[in-house]
Amino acid sequence: MPKGFPKPLSFNFLFICTLLLFSINLASAKSNVFSNVLSPKRLGLKREKLSHLHFYFHDIVSGRNPTAILVASAAMTNKFKTGFGAVLMADDPLTEAPERTSKLVGKAQGIYASAAQDQVGFLMVMNFAFMEGKYNGSSLSLLGRNTVLSTVREMPIVGGSGLFRFARGYAQAKTHTLDLKTRNAVVEYNVYVFHY
Ligand SMILES: *[C@@H]1O[C@H](CO)[C@@H](O)[C@H](O)[C@H]1NC(C)=O
Numbered sequence: 001m002p003k004g005f006p007k008p009l010s011f012n013f014l015f016i017c018t019l020l021l022f023s024i025n026l027a028s029a030k031s032n033v034f035s036n037v038l039s040p041k042r043l044g045l046k047r048e049k050l051s052h053l054h055f056y057f058h059d060i061v062s063g064r065n066p067t068a069i070l071v072a073s074a075a076m077t078n079k080f081k082t083g084f085g086a087v088l089m090a091d092d093p094l095t096e097a098p099e100r101t102s103k104l105v106g107k108a109q110g111i112y113a114s115a116a117q118d119q120v121g122f123l124m125v126m127n128f129a130f131m132e133g134k135y136n137g138s139s140l141s142l143l144g145r146n147t148v149l150s151t152v153r154e155m156p157i158v159g160g161s162g163l164f165r166f167a168r169g170y171a172q173a174k175t176h177t178l179d180l181k182t183r184n185a186v187v188e189y190n191v192y193v194f195h196y
């Protein structure tokens with residue numbers, strides 16, 4: 001072999017490597033790739049921060065314009081003092097201050113259901129859909145256990161959307177007023193979430 005033989009080989013080798021890299025790049029740019037690893041920067045994620053939200057939740061179950069309605073129950077639900085088996089759908093206003101007429105900051109939309117036989121304990125599956133300021137259009141998802149007769153109930157925040165993407169944290173609920181006759185309640189919420 002002539003002396004120059006190794007040169008074209010290494011050139012070919014480099015050429016093939018470049019082609020390979022190029023095709024790998026093309027493959028990851030294709031939309032039909034099932035999964036790939038991204039750097040958080042690619043999603044514009046910078047520093048994780050901790051936010052505190054404070055608002056009042058209005059659960060109106062009676063009168064002409066209820067915001068929470070019974071959608072299902074079992075034949076034996078009313079045999080339980082705790083209403084075990086009752087399922088309610090809520091679209092409850094969230095306001096800045098305890099007064100219903102104070103500024104609306106969002107709605108709590110979702111289901112709460114009596115999930116305990118011996119004490120009043122609700123399963124809460126709710127989205128807080130925010131409507132105020134920079135959080136307008138963003139939401140937080142809550143999934144937890146609400147023993148409504150306890151002074152403070154803590155429930156996990158399991159996720160969020162918009163400005164609350166990747167959110168996780170907890171909510172603390174404290175009954176502000178409960179009308180024993182109408183069962184309407186105002187509940188103070190403190191929510192602590194990590195998000196970007
Ligand atoms: C929130 O966003 C909606 C839809 O973009 C808009 O119609 C509404 O006026 C906004 N509300 C506030 C309080 O900014």
